[in-house]
Amino acid sequence: MLFFSYFKDLVGREVTVELKNDLALSGTLHSVDQYLNIKLENTRVVDQDKYPHMLSVRNCFIRGSVVRYVQLPPEGVDVELLHDATRREARGG
């Protein structure tokens, strides 16, 4: 639940989602769910020349399992809060 909470706090911020197929999408984080599926608004493809078929896409739903990275705004993060939340996080088992 840790990252679900973290991403909920980031709704409205600008992020860049890099997919496992190397496509990178920038946009405003609209929503996230427990699977870390992501909905982006005002979507822009990072490398437009390479992926012109995405030019007309404005809003999109990204399945969490296809995400490789999410680039985050550095000032949107309370690092101490993340450390504490991680220490409290339940173990894998």
Next chain:
Amino acid sequence: MMEPLEMIKDSLNKQIYIKLRNDRELTGKLNAFDQHLNMILENAEETHTSVELDEETYEQVYKQNKRSMPMVFIRGDGVILLSSHTDH
């Protein structure tokens, strides 16, 4: 030292090295992780190693592409290995 996941907590707020799938490696400061090995790294550097085939000599040329990411979330299913040592 009872559980591997507990041991990773020792690396919180410290530099770590991550080996990912697809010949990618990351170094950076570990700010958060969960049992899936989802992580947040601060001041991360990614090294992506790829092989190019020279068209004339047919030799394999290894290239390393590096890039910096000030703050990045990494999805855990791409993670292979984690180490607290960054010297190799």
Next chain:
Amino acid sequence: MSGTGEKVSATTKTPADFLKSIRGRPVVVKLNSGVDYRGILACLDGYMNIAMEQTEEYVNGQLKNKYGDAFIRGNNVLYISTTKRTLGEGA
């Protein structure tokens, strides 16, 4: 009952027993990718997540890297085996 030829070891173990018994021992961990990691097993969990010390990474039989400590995500693990080899003897 006439024997079927099967030997039942006096120390018959479940996989869970095996995993409990190998902590602190030198092991070789083979990943699905074929890469080998040799080192001292610190601990492991039910997902086969592994923590090791003095780890050496072998790719195609060649030593490629060394890690003072290493955590391996369990889904990548093909097997864990004990080994009598000491470190540095190569693959």
